[in-house]
Amino acid sequence: MGNKNIAEDGKNTRFSSSNQPANRGRKKSVYNELIEKVKAEEGICLSREDCYKLCATLINLPISKLKELAKDETSAAWVVSIISAILTDIKFGRTVTVDSLFDRFFGKATQPTDNKTEHTFKPRTLTPEEAREIGVKFFEEY
Numbered sequence: 001m002g003n004k005n006i007a008e009d010g011k012n013t014r015f016s017s018s019n020q021p022a023n024r025g026r027k028k029s030v031y032n033e034l035i036e037k038v039k040a041e042e043g044i045c046l047s048r049e050d051c052y053k054l055c056a057t058l059i060n061l062p063i064s065k066l067k068e069l070a071k072d073e074t075s076a077a078w079v080v081s082i083i084s085a086i087l088t089d090i091k092f093g094r095t096v097t098v099d100s101l102f103d104r105f106f107g108k109a110t111q112p113t114d115n116k117t118e119h120t121f122k123p124r125t126l127t128p129e130e131a132r133e134i135g136v137k138f139f140e141e142y
Contacts, residue, residue, distance in 0.1 A: 052104075052105060054079065055101050056101075058086065059086070059098060066086060069083055070083045082101075
């Protein structure tokens with residue numbers, strides 16, 4: 001059975017001007033917590049625009065410079081990751097990484113559709129005789 005004195009028992013835990021939770025508000029996202037941690041520890045934080053500019057620069061670098069940056073121990077992990085993806089694409093003759101970066105920079109290319117196609121098929125209602133004939137053929141075959 002339920003608690004008959006629930007209203008009376010709940011008075012101690014009701015929200016009021018004097019009874020508020022210790023940590024108010026919405027929790028911070030993991031992304032924002034990570035950014036704050038990196039700022040505090042490393043003193044570095046790139047904006048989204050900075051990241052885009054850096055990726056655009058990486059795409060335009062010669063292969064020798066990309067390999068040099070990938071081997072550098074002081075390079076950021078995400079930069080090395082993008083460089084290795086670009087180098088792998090070059091090795092196998094693909095453009096997956098560059099395509100995805102371009103989609104990120106400029107948005108996906110739209111593919112226009114032609115809605116003005118003329119249809120030659122015009123549906124019509126069957127007469128009762130046609131429907132009966134089709135039904136008989138169907139049941140004979142199956």
